[in-house]
Amino acid sequence: MIKTNTFQNILILITVFAFFTACNQEEKQQQKYQNQIGDTPYNFNLDTKNFKLCDSLNTLHKRAYVKYKGGNKALKKELVENYKLQSQYKTYNGYFIIRFVVNCKDEAGRYRMEVLDENFNLANAPKELQKHILNLFKTLKNWQHPFYENKHYDGYKFITIKITNGQIQLV
C-alpha cells in the first residue's frame, strides 16, 4: 500500500514537472518566433502610449506600400536638412536601419533601430548620433499608410541611413 502511494506520488511529480517544462519551452518558443518576422509589440520602455494601431492583428509587412508625401526625394531632403553634423561624427562610417509602423491615421510609432558598421557587423555608434538619427525619424510627419487591395492598413516600414565620414545618405 505504501509502495503504491510512493509510486503514485512520483508519477504525479513527473507529470507536474513535464507540464511545467513544456510550458517553459512553449514560452521560450513564443519569445523566439513572432507570428511574423518584424512584428513589433508595444514596449513600455521604448514606445509612447498614445500611438495605437488600428488593427494590431493585421499589420501589413509590405514596406513599399508605406509611402512618404512627395516621395523619396522629399524624404531625403527632409532628413538631410535636419541632420546636424557634429565634429565628433566626422570619422564615423556605418549604417542605421530604422524600423517603425505607420498606422491607418498616418501616425508613426514603435521605432526600432539596428546599428551596423561598414561590413554589416553590429556596431556601437556614438550614443548622441544614435539618438539624433532616431529623433530625425520621429519628427517626420508625412507618412502615408498602406492602401492595399482596396483596404486601408497599418504597415511596417524600414529605412536605411548610410553614414560616410559623418555625412548622411538615404539608402
Added chain:
Amino acid sequence: MKIIIKTLFFLFSALIFSQENCFIYPEKSPERKACELCDKAITYQQGSKESQLIFDEAIATAPNFAWSYYQKAVPFLKRGFLYEGLEILNNAVELKPLEYLCYRAYWYWQYQNHNLCIKDLETYYALPKAYLQFTPGGEKDMRLILGLAYAKQNNYKKAIKTIEDCIATYKTEDDIGLSDYHTLAILYIKIKNYNKAIETMNMQFTVNKDIPDSYYYLGLAYKGKLNFKEAKIQFNKALLKFQEDNYYSNPNAGFKAYKIDVETEINTLNSL
C-alpha cells in the same frame, strides 16, 4: 509584346532560381528530408512563424543543406533585419558559393555597400562554373549590377567595360535586357562621351521605350553637346512618359531620375 515576353522570361528565370529539385537527393537522406521540409515551409506565408519553425527543422535535419538557410534568410533581409538575415545567408554562401554569392551581392547592392557587392561578384565571376545570374526580380543580369557598383565608386572605365563585355556575350539582340543599353548610355554620359551615349540610348529604344529616365538622360547628353533644342524635346518626352500609368520603373537602376529632375532641367532651359 517584346517587353511582355521578356518580362515573363525573366519572371520564369526568377522562379527557377527560387526552387530546388528535391528528387536529386537520395530518398530518405537528410538533404531530401530538409528539401521537402523547405518545400512545405514555402507554402506558408513568407516570414510567418510556421514557415520559420519548419526552416529551423530543416536546418537541424541537414545542417549542410544550403537552401534552408537561403529560404530562412529572405524575410529577414526583406524586412530590415539585415544583420540577422546575413548571419543566416552566410551559411548558404559558404556551403554553395556558386548558387548564393550573387544573392548576397544583390543585398549588398541594395544597401549600397558597393565594396562588398564588388567583392562577392568578382569572386563569383572568377569561379570556373559561374553561370548567368539575374537580380531576384529577374530584370537585370548581375554583371550589370557589378558594372553599376564600379560606377558608384566612380570607376567608370571598369564599369563600362564590364557592361560592354556583358552585352557582347549575348548571342542575339533578343537576349538584351530591358535596360542594358540604358545603363550603358548613362555611363557614357558620366564620362562625357555624349555621342556614344546618344547612339547607345537610341539602341535602348529599339529594346524598350518605356523608361522615362532614358529620355531624361538622352536630354542630358544633348545638353552636354550644347544642343539645347533637342535636349528640351527629350526632357518633355520624359515628362510625358512619367505621366503614363504603365511606364517601366527600371528596378535597380543605380542612377534614377525623378520627375522633379526633369522639371528642373526644363525650367533651367526655359530660363536660358
